Amino acid sequence: MEDDTELMFKSLRNYEISQKLGARKREVCSYIRFMSELIPTPDDAKLIADKGIIQGNLKHKHKLPGILRGLASRDNYNQNLRVVKLKISDYSPPIWKKYWHIISFGLILTLLQTVYTILPYYK
Structure with a gap:
């Protein structure tokens, strides 16, 4: 310039x-x-x-x-x-794609926690 x-x-x-x-x-x-x-x-x-x-x-x-x-x-x-x-x-790539793995991992952990919380109720 x-x-x-x-x-x-x-x-x-x-x-x-x-x-x-x-x-x-x-x-x-x-x-x-x-x-x-x-x-x-x-x-x-x-x-x-x-x-x-x-x-x-x-x-x-x-x-x-x-x-x-x-x-x-x-x-x-x-x-x-x-x-x-x-x-x-x-x-x-868009910023949300960078964090998609973290979000997915968090959702999987939430699902596991929900399953383990509900499981003793039905035993």
Whole structure:
């Protein structure tokens, strides 16, 4: 992220739109939209910069989500980035799936306790 990043993205986006490629072939517009959803907050920008995914001047990291959000307002994904987004969703399962084993174990213990409580009554 440098001083001229916003200008560069605007220029690339406008050039791509001026080429009348159609919404499905707009790679730059699609990339900007994808990145705006990937980096919605300055904390996300910091995390991604710390991992080395984005590089540049660290003082501009807090501006990146706003820049991307402003540029990506009406752009659509192309098919390639839809696949990437689905793979990211598959990679990080919902939080309830992480705890499903614990919940299942607790339910089994509850069932066992109920059975052992009722069993002496019928003997």
